[in-house]
Amino acid sequence: MSDHTAPDTTAYEEEVFEQKQVRLDKRAKLNDLGGLGGGAYPVEVPVTATIPAVRERWEHLTETPDSASGETVGIAGRVVFQRNTGKLCFASLQSGDGTRIQVMISLAGVGEDSLAQYKELVDLGDHLFVRGEVISSRRGELSVMVEEWRIAAKALAPLPNLHSELSEETRVRQRYLDLIVREQARVNVLTRAKTMASLRSTFAEQGFVEVETPMLQTMHGGASARPFVTHSNAFDTELYLRIAPELFLKRAAVGGLERVFEINRNFRNEGADSTHSPEFAMLEAYQAYTDYHGIADLTQTLIQNAALAANAGTEREGSHTVLWADGTLFDLGGEWDRISMYGTLSEAVGREITPSTSVEELQTLADEQGVEVRLPNHGKLVEELWEHFVKDGLTRPTFVMDFPVETSPLTRHHRSIPGVVEKWDLYVRGFELATGYSELVDPVVQRERFVEQAAQAAKGDDEAMRVDEEFLRALEHGMPPSGGMGMGMDRLLMALTGLGIRETILFPLVK
């Protein structure tokens, strides 16, 4: 064992604390706390009850001010308010869920020395343990009359101002502060957790198996996106962070996992803005012996159950109508419409648009309406026109079915309508929440598509896929006819809560 010199923490601390008087003062208190049992960071404190439990059990005391329960509890929480007077001090302790309770430290209760030490050493933001009787104050506030107190964990950095909102940037960069001071931040975390649990529960009810497939891949595929590249020292090779789990989940399907799903992170090396994050949680699911209609049924059930879960314990218990952050009520219930892209576009423009409508005719239509299109081909034009004429009119969750072949080159062709693929996008209030397919399982056709993609890549398209021989070999062993679906988890949370993407992610990537 090599001997190592102790790191020179003193110099570092001097530097850190030097400029910040607040921290300097608090550090001085650390030394004082060293003289007390346990110091500033005791390994444990003798808690006998949680703050919410104490509140629930003795809430009735608030109806009779200045009364005593006769029972003693030991509780701990963060000091979020302090009102110190000469011989009687008040503090509010907050537990992790935001529940608060008042504690009272009096000369009569703890004695002169302990009271003086309390006033000297305990600051806003510290974790404090107290033991004492549960009482109500003269004003009727549920309180613990302290007989003994201890620092549970000293805070060196000061708590932010509790009476004004944190700025957007501080919320994101120091989410722990956001969680301490803002109820909605705590609710958001719980809503996300409840949503995830609900999805897994719905999948379990329907006989799906959850798997985890590689995030580090020797070849990226399953979507059109630019990947992050990294390097493996052990293999001395480049590896890609996955842009989608699709090609591995389909291998699982070949192996006999007839109902399989994964909820995990994807990474796309592209722009980050208020609706796009470079890393994002994605759900993908594959179900054998169904098609894009069956997988749409599944998707609707998953989201409606998630809405129920988000409403559990609220006044909307049992309802599919969710409450958004801006106060809007949004109904996710009922049977969702399934509309045809060509059909609704034709209706909207008052003339028949089909997969065989010419590029010229579509371009004229686009020009007339001032719709700008960069890459004029039939599919691109149809999608742009559809978005322009139809999309914004959708108020309820809607599956938009049957897309042009050109814009979905990797997708299975429609069984009866030429020029169209068996694909849907699920739109919820203007954005694409999920996408589903009758999966392409023909290894010969799949190979052709890969070869076309590889040609695009050779021409410099760094979003195009390469020929994945290992995946093709799997497909050649036969994948059952299947429906597949992908859904962004952050977007699902946005649909359930009306929040921006940075609020749905606990720690969004920031520079």
Next chain:
RNA sequence: GGGCCUGUAGCUCAGCUGGCAGAGCAUCGGACUUUUAAUCCGCGGGUCGCGGGUUCGAGCCCCGCCGGGCCCA
């Protein structure tokens, strides 16, 4: 990629036409046994995002860079 807004004390923000760097809360010292953002007295606290320029003088005007937000593509 384009346009607009923004960065000042630990936190949230003012700062006029270019003229000594400000407030509330927090911190520090003092008083107070029923406070609810307690009150009262007193004291501190700044790389005005960074770099350049104009000017007698720049938080403010100009240029570049960095961070954040909104809209558009």
